[in-house]
Amino acid sequence: MSFTLELGPLSDDAKALAEKELRETPENVKKGIEELKELLKNDPSLSFDTDDEFLIIFLRPCKFYAKSAYELMKRIADFKEKHKNLLDNLMPADEQDGFIKYNVVNVLKDRDHKGRRVLIQNAGSLWDPSKVSADQVFRMLYLMHEAAVLEPETQVRGGVVILDFDGLSTKQVMALTPSVSMRLLSFIQEAMPLRLKEVHIVKQPFIFNMVWNIFKPFIKEKLKGRLFFHGTKMASLHKHMDPSCLPKNYGGVLPEIDYTGANWYPAIQNHLDHMKKMSVCGYAKK
Structure with a gap:
């Protein structure tokens, strides 16, 4: 593929x-x-x-x-x-290992029912901050947005983010410091030339409240209106994203995700x- x-x-x-x-x-x-x-x-x-x-x-x-x-x-x-x-002068090769070796960020093969690109960030147990730091994750997300804006269809229709917190533990929470959180939100809210239409937070355990309390003070009203919390209730997610466009990981009809950055990283390199x-x-x- x-x-x-x-x-x-x-x-x-x-x-x-x-x-x-x-x-x-x-x-x-x-x-x-x-x-x-x-x-x-x-x-x-x-x-x-x-x-x-x-x-x-x-x-x-x-x-x-x-x-x-x-x-x-x-x-x-x-x-x-x-x-x-x-x-400064960030290029894909600088984070090649992060993209290829670790399944922290991914994109769905196809667009959703509204033609939007769908990015998935695995912020729970699939993310080991000792192997991929929060700074590296940010650089990877930054590079992915730079690639996405090359697509005219994405420029118009925008993108959707699924934040998957399945298996979140204290080691991930400790990595999401206030400065890390503030930088990410500042980028999204002030300096991203991409139409971010929705952010869906899924499979978050109780400990997620610690993360949310770090982010919450920095979130402006515009973004707040595009944030949705679903827990394990995929029917709640399906009110926004049609199951026909989602993999089984999120209660959809498509096969479970069997690909990682190793599959789509070459598209950026091109x-x-x-x-x-x-x-x-x-x-x-x-």
Whole structure:
């Protein structure tokens, strides 16, 4: 089995969704790109590729308002500067072992019933922080988002995250420190050019409350409205995600997950030019 990133043009359904939700018309696209190029031209502190398709990555989540996309780019630059020890020139090879050897992060083979990409983070017993640190997990998630934004369909439809806390114990809780939690939430809420539509927390044991109490103070209202807690009740998850698109691991009709990052990591490796563009964007080097 092999994974590939979908680089083709938008489907007709996605085009209609983009026009309805993102103001995506030929006129708005043209205007947004022109205005964003001008804003970047007049701000030498920022260094972003100005190819039209690359700029659309930032314009789509901002509904083609150039000023909003420009502000997003500045927040991305700020975030990358603040965490440059983790993110400076980050490339997939830097976390290759984490992707291939350890089943901490995964993606479903197919999109869900709304055409969204589905990422799974195994934050319970499948994650051994002594082998893959919380910083490494963050870098892996960051790289995965950089790959996902290359897909036009994902730019429009967005993504869904399933946080699987099955078997969570104190060693994982201890690794999820306030600083780790704050960094992840800051990225999601301020500096991610990807439409995060839903976050589903599943199979969480009672000890999860310790994790939730760390995260809760930092969560803004917008994200709070997209967080759903299901425990072991997969019927609750199915109210948001159709079982026809889910594996048996989550009460779905598809076969149990039998693949890991070792299967889909090559799909990222096939697009290193794009990953390099994402890696170096931010503040201009002095």
